[in-house]
Amino acid sequence: MHERLSYYVKRDSALHRLNPLTKIILALSIVLVSIVSPWYWTAHILLLLVIVPLSFAGRVSREYFTSAIRLILPAAGFIFLMQAFFQPIGNTVIFKYLFLDVTQESLSFAFRISTRIAVMISAFTLFLLTTHPSELMSDLTRRGLPPQFAYVIISTLQILPQMQAKAQTIIAAQRSRGLDTESTFFKRAGSVVPLVGPLVFGSLVEVEERAIAIEARGFTSKSIKTSLHEIPDSLSDKIIRWVLILLVLLSIALKIWLS
Amino acid sequence: MKIEIRDLRFTYPTGLEALQGVSLVVEPGEQVAIVGQNGAGKTTLVRHFNGLLQAAAGSVLIGEWDPKKYSVAKLASRVGYVFQNPDEQLFSKDVGTEVKFGPRNLGYAKEKIDELVQRALSLTELSDKTETNPYDLSPTWRKMVALASVIAMDTPIVIFDEPTTGQDALNVARIAHVIAELRREGKTVITITHDIDFCAENFERVIAMSKGRILLDGPAREILGQEHILAQTYVDPPQLTRLGKKLGLKETVRNQVEFLEIYKNHRNK
Numbered sequence: 001m002h003e004r005l006s007y008y009v010k011r012d013s014a015l016h017r018l019n020p021l022t023k024i025i026l027a028l029s030i031v032l033v034s035i036v037s038p039w040y041w042t043a044h045i046l047l048l049l050v051i052v053p054l055s056f057a058g059r060v061s062r063e064y065f066t067s068a069i070r071l072i073l074p075a076a077g078f079i080f081l082m083q084a085f086f087q088p089i090g091n092t093v094i095f096k097y098l099f100l101d102v103t104q105e106s107l108s109f110a111f112r113i114s115t116r117i118a119v120m121i122s123a124f125t126l127f128l129l130t131t132h133p134s135e136l137m138s139d140l141t142r143r144g145l146p147p148q149f150a151y152v153i154i155s156t157l158q159i160l161p162q163m164q165a166k167a168q169t170i171i172a173a174q175r176s177r178g179l180d181t182e183s184t185f186f187k188r189a190g191s192v193v194p195l196v197g198p199l200v201f202g203s204l205v206e207v208e209e210r211a212i213a214i215e216a217r218g219f220t221s222k223s224i225k226t227s228l229h230e231i232p233d234s235l236s237d238k239i240i241r242w243v244l245i246l247l248v249l250l251s252i253a254l255k256i257w258l259s
Numbered sequence: 260m261k262i263e264i265r266d267l268r269f270t271y272p273t274g275l276e277a278l279q280g281v282s283l284v285v286e287p288g289e290q291v292a293i294v295g296q297n298g299a300g301k302t303t304l305v306r307h308f309n310g311l312l313q314a315a316a317g318s319v320l321i322g323e324w325d326p327k328k329y330s331v332a333k334l335a336s337r338v339g340y341v342f343q344n345p346d347e348q349l350f351s352k353d354v355g356t357e358v359k360f361g362p363r364n365l366g367y368a369k370e371k372i373d374e375l376v377q378r379a380l381s382l383t384e385l386s387d388k389t390e391t392n393p394y395d396l397s398p399t400w401r402k403m404v405a406l407a408s409v410i411a412m413d414t415p416i417v418i419f420d421e422p423t424t425g426q427d428a429l430n431v432a433r434i435a436h437v438i439a440e441l442r443r444e445g446k447t448v449i450t451i452t453h454d455i456d457f458c459a460e461n462f463e464r465v466i467a468m469s470k471g472r473i474l475l476d477g478p479a480r481e482i483l484g485q486e487h488i489l490a491q492t493y494v495d496p497p498q499l500t501r502l503g504k505k506l507g508l509k510e511t512v513r514n515q516v517e518f519l520e521i522y523k524n525h526r527n528k
Contacts, residue, residue, distance in 0.1 A: 166347065169342065169344075169347050170347050170348065172306075172311050172342070173340075173342040173347050173348040174348060175311070175331040175332060175335070176309055176311065176331065176335055176338075176339070176340040176342070176409075177335060177348065177360060177361040177364060177408065177409065177412065178332050178335035178336070178361055178364030178365050178412065179332060179360075179364055180330070180332045180364070181332070182330055182332070193350060194348075194350050194360065197349075197350030197351075198346060198347050198348060198349060198350050201346065201349075201350075201394060202346050202347065205346070
């Protein structure tokens, strides 16, 4: 019944099994390479020959293409139009609309920028699709991220669906007591207090209980904690990470060398 | 007020078939307990009575009303529903105002509201706490406030969802007293419960549900004796009933009084 807040799709694949840090570095290096690379076609190659195959390797291609249509295409399309119309570069005018010139240069610039945007969103969509948020956080905490920070992120993801469910129950309870939530505006406006009151009280109580519960399990304890849930970090993870970092450095070097 | 359910089916958007053809008639003034494991469909069933859920197939009649044709707010004049967790409905700054909320929504005259509120408060032993903020009361008393706020609506049908969960013995006795009073007034009471002793001591009719169907429906004495069928829905008969069986008593006993009487006869033979 709960609405999904994280994008994570639970499946078993090579991409899912990678260490979360490896996947962050993978996403970041795809983005960096696409921006830094001196060649025009790098972003397109990355999109077609890296991201799309990765989505198949991660067995999330269907989810990836859905989000590509819903999110990536509109975002990249918007950027493309803005850049094509408002970028004041080039002299080869292709067509005029009112005072706006669309030139060959601005078109190619727009194409380049919007592909980069698509690559950026795609890389992180893939990352989110294959990484469970709590797995990411426990891995990062183990590597030295303050646990308070991880708690804020994770609890937000968990509390919102819970609050939604709670709000549904409160609405049901008050309607059962004859509260009119459906008819005229004035009647509905009057029904705010009976609905919001229990939600706010309840949430405050819950926050306190959560705080006590995690403290009872030694949340602020300074000693080194072990975790029941072991997150694998294999040799191949380490190799992949170093290769990716090298690739990023290489493309930065190329950029400097060629310019 | 009569409740008539015919072949009721309901499926949640998640695809869970919570009710798979439930038929049921509850006569006016009957006291019914519904038992069964979690997910058996108990709450889903009673939420059809006041229109919180609407039948996917089959029919529901509350008196002559079809809940599909009335808003929940309207149905609230016929069916009172006490939710499990009082904290999900209490919002007023004092107990008196909280209890008044329901009857005021139903549009009763001022004198009638005052009378109903007084009666509900005295029935739930809250008369000396009318000025208190509900959140200053202990959870057991908050439960009584929730009970009072629904009883004050004076509906012919009252539903309790797990009234005794998390309550101490004293408060369970208070809730039993409230239910007995409602019976005396001729109201229909339907209670969802996991507390089988409470069920045996206070209800004449018991319905056992499992996996969206009614498994058993009949007089408590008959139902509570059917250990093997009840086991299918993870309900154990009350301790005294089981003890009676172990001792080889011929009749099914439900409470101390019955047990002592039947046991005496059994020994004298």
